[in-house]
Amino acid sequence: MxxxxxxxxxxxxxxxxxxxxxxxxxxxxxxxxxxxxxxxxxxxxxxxSLVPKNTALLAKWGILEAFIQAGAEPITHMELHHHRHGRIYRAPLLAGSSPYLVLxxxxxxxxxxxxxxxxxxxxxxxxxxxxxxxxxxxxxxxxxxxxxxxxxxxxxxxxxxxxxxxxxxxxxxxxxxVDAYHYDHAYFGLEAQRPTHYENAMRVQLHPEGGVLLMPRPDRVGVGMLVAANSSNYWLKLPDAELTQILVSRAPILEGMPLYREGSHVYSLVRSHAxxxxxxxxxxxxxxxxxxxxxxxxxxxxxxxxxxxxxxxxxxxxxxxxxxxxxxxxxxxxxxxxxxxxxxxxxxxxxxxYAKRGPFWHRLKTTGIKLLANPLAVSLTRPVIASFLESA
Ligand SMILES: Cc1cc2nc3c(=O)[nH]c(=O)nc-3n(C[C@H](O)[C@H](O)[C@H](O)COP(=O)(O)OP(=O)(O)OC[C@H]3O[C@@H](n4cnc5c(N)ncnc54)[C@H](O)[C@@H]3O)c2cc1C
Missing domain, CATH: 3.50.50.60 (FAD/NAD(P)-binding domain)
Structure with missing residues (x-):
């Protein structure tokens, strides 16, 4: 018909x-x-994250400016921090003409x-x-x-x-x-007040019990804490004071910052490809x-x-x-x-x-990252970072 x-x-x-x-x-x-x-x-x-390959597409469709008008802010660096020793790695996030924006x-x-x-x-x-x-x-x-x-x-x-x-x-x-792979870890997503000295950088806080990813927002930071799979009930019901203590032990920059838990969620993670x-x-x-x-x-x-x-x-x-x-x-x-x-x-x-937990893996990761943190290694790892950000 x-x-x-x-x-x-x-x-x-x-x-x-x-x-x-x-x-x-x-x-x-x-x-x-x-x-x-x-x-x-x-x-x-x-x-x-609107990574450079995304912002290049948005520019091609003629709509990038609308995202900037909506409050998207550029970030220029990625930083890795040890929970006790502070920053151990810093690398630029872009080299080409397309910005890395967060909104x-x-x-x-x-x-x-x-x-x-x-x-x-x-x-x-x-x-x-x-x-x-x-x-x-x-x-x-x-x-x-x-x-x-x-x-x-x-x-x-x-x-x-x-x-x-x-x-x-x-x-x-x-x-x-689809072939689905279920991870043994999950992401707990919430927000915290933005510390005044927080730079416009993506920041990964490494910790033996699971890292914390911080993304800048105008007056807040987005927080993604690595937690065990199937632990949603525990994290969502944890009182603010206890949650703050755990978060600050993993990401000391959040000391004294109020948490915002509306819309917070624990995401089960699955890798799949049709x-x-x-x-x-x-x-x-x-x-x-x-x-x-x-x-x-x-x-x-x-x-x-x-x-x-x-x-x-x-x-x-x-x-x-x-x-x-x-x-x-x-x-x-x-x-x-x-x-x-x-x-x-x-x-x-x-x-x-990233999800390997425990003191052994934490030491191995931080030692490896410190080795990569000299200017020569930063330039050598640049193509790896670019493959996530810039290639189509
Ligand atoms: C914790 C977490 C963090 C993430 N962080 C990042 C990150 O930093 N960077 C990144 O690039 N990606 C990230 N992602 C992944 C990213 O969010 C998704 O890959 C992306 O949003 C997928 O978009 P989509 O439009 O394909 O699917 P969805 O966002 O799921 O949209 C599907 C839409 O279809 C609608 N729909 C479903 N069924 C029907 C139906 N029967 N009829 C009509 N409508 C229907 C739904 O309501 C929904 O609006 C993250 C994901 C998670 C869970």
Whole structure:
């Protein structure tokens, strides 16, 4: 049966990947239908970093300035600190022309969505929960069924994009398997008041019982403390005084700083990568396709890079009035899968080293880092840092 096309592209999920893709596709003058099940976007801590490869993409889409207007601040250095001996490593975070910016995750999501809507090409339906894909024929997918406050609807487009996060129903419905690795550690995310002498740097505090990552915000610092997996109840219920004591023992710079625990959360961490990304008529991007340990801060970067790469493949084809996307999706799948596989693997290795706990590993890590802290070693490790920040 032939159906009228309701849009050129249907995107499920208005997180970083979905809104990013909407921004990228709007440049091709396409009609985009964006479905988001949340009533409003969230306020939890899920990574604040817009690494240079992301800001380069945002600049390409003409929306970088909006993030600066929303309060994004540049950071220039990464520092590693020993909990007793102070700073043991400091390296620049950028060399090229694209800045490394930090902005709370919720504001990144909000700004991306606002920019997508400002193009006038994106029709957002919210709250609207995608239910299931509709098959055009036995092989290909032609649309999606979703539910909103008015009832259940069917919509049709040449392509449905699953940007619906790590529990993706689109991934499940196109029958894609993922290999999942569950880490023995988790991240406890919260905020603290920003110490007056805190520099605009990403700061990792090393400690035998688990490090603490600090990210600057205008008057606060984002705190990500490494804790054991399945310890959520313990940390979320711990009284402020005890939590402060533990945090200060790991990150002495937080001495005397009030904690802000609204929106705090303990994140279970999973590494996964879909075996493939698409089936005729549907494709997955962002966390729907891969999740990484956040130690290397690559999840959002990969979500935006997927959005940019997919738009470059399908955008020109759809803009030319074609609806057969097999070649474009093949290209996208081949290129982006291997780019992502490298990042998933390298993030995994870095995370395993960072998460090693106990006095032996702590001594080994700090000794290794001290050896790397001379100017020659900093310049030699520069390409490794750049691979996380700058390569596409
Ligand atoms: C603790 C933590 C720290 C992190 N730190 C960093 C970091 O420093 N740097 C970094 O780059 N990344 C980081 N990440 C990862 C990053 O947050 C994610 O990789 C990224 O946000 C994924 O975006 P996404 O749009 O693919 O998925 P999501 O953000 O999960 O968005 C999916 C969207 O789809 C919607 N949706 C789901 N199902 C449906 C449906 N059926 N119908 C309609 N809508 C639906 C959801 O409501 C949601 O809005 C971190 C993650 C965690 C957990």
């Amino acid at each position: 032939n159906h009228t096309q309701d849009a050129d592209v249907i995107i499920v999920g208005a997180g970083i990947a979905g809104s990013g893709l909407a921004c990228a596709l709007a440049r091709y003058n396409l009609r985009i239908l964006l479905l988001e099940k949340r009533r409003r976007l969230g306020s939890i801590h899920r990574g604040d 709370p995750h919720a504001k990144i999501e909000k700004t991306l969505l606002e920019q997508a809507l400002a193009t006038g090409k994106v029709n957002l339906v919210q709250p609207a929960k995608a239910l299931n894909l509709i098959h055009r024929d036995q092989l290909a997918i032609g649309g999606i069924r979703y539910q909103d406050e008015q009832g259940t609807h069917e919509v049709y487009a040449p392509i449905v994009v699953g940007a619906d996060g790590h529990k993706s129903i689109i991934r499940e419905q196109i029958g894609v398997e 075996k493939r990304y698409w089936l005729e008529g549907a494709v997955i991007i962002g966390d729907a396709a891969h999740t990484t340990n956040p130690t290397a801060g690559q999840g959002m970067a990969m979500a935006l890079s997927d959005a940019g790469a997919l738009a470059e493949q399908i955008g020109p084809v759809l803009a030319a009035g074609e609806t057969t996307l097999t070649n474009a999706l093949t290209q996208y799948g081949q290129q982006q899968w291997s780019v992502n596989q490298k990042l998933v693997r390298s993030s995994h290795r870095l995370a395993l080293v």
